[in-house]
Amino acid sequence: MSEHLLSVKKREGIGRGNSRRLRAQGMIPAVIYGKSGNCNFAVAERDFQMLLREVAGATAVITLNVEENQSxxxxxxxxxxxxxxxxxxxxxxxxxxxxxxxxxxxPVHIVGEPIGVKTGGGLLDLVVHEVEVHCLPRNLPEFIEINVSALNVGDAVHLEDLPVLEGVHFDGEPDMVIVAVASPAKLEAATTTAEPEVEAEAE
Structure with missing residues (x-):
């Protein structure tokens, strides 16, 4: 697992006025919750944006470097x-x-193009963008990769089909659909069924 670092500063003041002043200085108000208690911080907006680019949409454990050599x-x-x-x-x-x-x-990362999309006219439907797991910090995956190349129209990948990862347990119903290849006809029927409800709300 890659190491990601972020420098933060403790802040004493709280409230809207203090938060507005921080943002005007290019800082983001932040709080950490946990076993050590709750603590208020400020993070440089530029540093946080750089961290997000570094993480690139993955889930990652961040080392917060606090003043007084605390992390x-x-x-x-x-x-x-x-x-x-x-x-x-x-x-x-x-x-x-x-x-x-x-x-x-x-987060769920999709790899490949399904056969059902290439030759069957199907549409790839990513039903769940994130899956919930519990594990020790050292086993935390940054993302879950699913290769959908072999999926035909009507096929789906369920929670129970996800790859086995050492020390990682998936939370949720085993038959929960993560990604599927749907036929255009089914999607069109679902859209048509929903249209009258939208029109009724508009009235």
């Missing part, structure tokens, strides 16, 4: 963005403790 391992739990500017307004981190199981949402 905390954490997951990015949630981010809030400004709906107008799309800039980050707040970040929630979740502390990770070595040797203790964690729950995380892992």
């Amino acid at each position: 905390i391992q954490a997951l990015i739990h949630e981010t809030q963005r400004d709906p107008l500017t799309d800039r980050f307004r707040h970040i929630d981190f979740l502390e990770v403790v070595a040797g203790e199981s964690i729950h995380a949402h892992i």
Whole structure:
């Protein structure tokens, strides 16, 4: 598992006024929750954006380097963005403790083009973009890769079909559909069925 570092600064003040001042200085208010207690931080917006590019959409354990030579391992739990500017307004981190199981949402990465799309006119439908797992931090996968090349129209990959990863347990119903190749006729029928409801709401 790759190591990802992020420098953070402790902040004493809280509230909207303090948060606005931080954002005006190019900082993002943040908080970490965990076994060591909750603590408020500020993260340089530029540093956080660089981290996201480095992680590239994967789930990763981040080492937060705090002042006074303190470091905390954490997951990015949630981010809030400004709906107008799309800039980050707040970040929630979740502390990770070595040797203790964690729950995380892992992105699904699709590889290949299904036979059913190439020759059968089917459409690839990624039903679930993330799967929930629990495992020790050292076993945390950055993403779940699914090769869909062999799928024909009507085929699907379920949770129970995902590759076995050492020390990783998938949470959810085994028959939950992750990705499928649907026929255009079925998708068109589903869209047509939904149309009257949309029109009724518009009235």
